[in-house]
Amino acid sequence: MTNKGTNLDPWYDSYADRTAGLSASEVRALFAVASRPEVVSLAGGMPFVSALPRELVTGSIDRVMSNGGGAMALQYGSGQGTPAIREHIMQIMAMEGIRGSADDVVVTTGSQQALDLVTRLFINPGDVILAESPSYVGALGVFKAYQADVEHVAMDDEGLIPEALREAIASVTSRGGRIKFLYTIPNFHNPAGVTLSWARRLEILEICRSAGILVLEDNPYGLLSFDEPAPHAMRSVDDEGVIYLGSFSKTLAPGFRVGWALAPHAIREKLILANESATLSPNSFGQFVITEYLDQADWRGQIDIFRGLYRERRDAMLSALGEYLPSLTWTRPEGGFFVWLSLPDELDSKAMLPRAVKELVAYTPGTAFYADGQGRQNIRLSFCYPTPESIRVGVARLATVINGELDL
Ligand code: PMP
Numbered sequence: 001m002t003n004k005g006t007n008l009d010p011w012y013d014s015y016a017d018r019t020a021g022l023s024a025s026e027v028r029a030l031f032a033v034a035s036r037p038e039v040v041s042l043a044g045g046m047p048f049v050s051a052l053p054r055e056l057v058t059g060s061i062d063r064v065m066s067n068g069g070g071a072m073a074l075q076y077g078s079g080q081g082t083p084a085i086r087e088h089i090m091q092i093m094a095m096e097g098i099r100g101s102a103d104d105v106v107v108t109t110g111s112q113q114a115l116d117l118v119t120r121l122f123i124n125p126g127d128v129i130l131a132e133s134p135s136y137v138g139a140l141g142v143f144k145a146y147q148a149d150v151e152h153v154a155m156d157d158e159g160l161i162p163e164a165l166r167e168a169i170a171s172v173t174s175r176g177g178r179i180k181f182l183y184t185i186p187n188f189h190n191p192a193g194v195t196l197s198w199a200r201r202l203e204i205l206e207i208c209r210s211a212g213i214l215v216l217e218d219n220p221y222g223l224l225s226f227d228e229p230a231p232h233a234m235r236s237v238d239d240e241g242v243i244y245l246g247s248f249s250k251t252l253a254p255g256f257r258v259g260w261a262l263a264p265h266a267i268r269e270k271l272i273l274a275n276e277s278a279t280l281s282p283n284s285f286g287q288f289v290i291t292e293y294l295d296q297a298d299w300r301g302q303i304d305i306f307r308g309l310y311r312e313r314r315d316a317m318l319s320a321l322g323e324y325l326p327s328l329t330w331t332r333p334e335g336g337f338f339v340w341l342s343l344p345d346e347l348d349s350k351a352m353l354p355r356a357v358k359e360l361v362a363y364t365p366g367t368a369f370y371a372d373g374q375g376r377q378n379i380r381l382s383f384c385y386p387t388p389e390s391i392r393v394g395v396a397r398l399a400t401v402i403n404g405e406l407d408l
Contacts, residue, residue, distance in 0.1 A: 129149070
């Protein structure tokens with residue numbers, strides 16, 4: 001008997017086995033409470049889209065619509081995405097050292113859908129995916145839905161640890177497991193907030209190449225560095241063994257639902273077929289508006305505005321943590337949205353969440369970011385959405401909860 005649903009559901013016996021992996025987030029109900037305005041939410045990863053000037057978007061929409069009444073933008077399009085946006089995407093990726101052909105780009109419904117398509121292409125039930133420890137909750141959900149076994153690989157402040165990767169490959173292989181790919185978020189990791197060093201990127205690519213393991217490089221935050229640019233993408237030095245995923249969600253707005261995959265040439269055709277079977281074509285209107293925006297607006301300047309804004313919020317969070325929770329440890333992100341906080345052993349981040357919500361602060365418990373129940377000693381704090389003042393208030397409230405649990 002699989003755990004497909006409750007037996008109050010008349011279709012209980014009809015669901016496919018793979019739906020056993022579709023579990024509602026255990027913290028979803030609490031997050032509904034946490035969306036009340038008096039609660040400071042350090043939980044979600046919502047980009048601060050209010051910093052996007054309205055006229056930049058409306059101007060692009062107007063121009064799209066005044067071109068033949070928007071006839072093409074309102075129509076179905078190519079399953080691969082429009083040639084114009086794919087050319088822009090090549091230019092964006094060139095900022096991270098990637099060279100290649102727009103013909104190998106496949107536009108998707110957010111990079112989330114690219115994660116789904118790649119997993120659909122490669123995973124049979126029981127296949128193994130290597131992923132950082134911790135890893136992105138949305139990717140783990142996809143992997144589970146395709147009945148993959150996730151093997152977590154340890155990280156430290158420089159990202160994924162090559163030696164731990166070698167050990168994980170040896171251990172999975174020795175028990176007869178079939179590793180299909182390594183899923184990694186090298187820049188400004190969600191949730192860990194760390195960045196993979198350049199030396200390690202090269203070493204990890206070499207390990208995967210010699211073990212015949214594909215790398216799935218997920219990079220939605222790469223352009224959101226606070227000081228130094230992030231190291232070049234892994235894809236910039238390996239065209240054959242890396243599928244690179246990018247997105248407009250964090251550098252423009254997630255509401256467009258436009259992301260992409262740059263696949264090795266050999267994989268591209270299957271990816272397009274999978275994309276067509278899933279959605280016929282990615283969001284035409286979104287692609288046209290974004291193309292217009294990239295043609296006309298100062299999009300690089302807009303990314304700089306986002307970077308400055310998130311830097312200020314990161315600073316607010318780090319200084320509040322230093323002030324209110326000096327005995328704990330946390331990561332110091334150089335870009336992106338997230339700080340990863342470690343709790344003393346006797347605390348349980350999941351059990352503590354209802355208390356936190358009562359104190360009017362919300363966070364994401366570390367357990368969301370593991371496929372195997374780890375994470376009770378960790379918390380992901382997002383600094384992307386609340387103002388610096390709210391972040392300070394939120395961290396102060398969190399300190400009250402933590403100190404209360406520790407009986408200080
Ligand atoms: N990968 C990572 C690491 C993410 O954090 C997110 C968004 N939270 C995504 C992929 C998906 O983003 P989107 O579908 O909006 O491109």
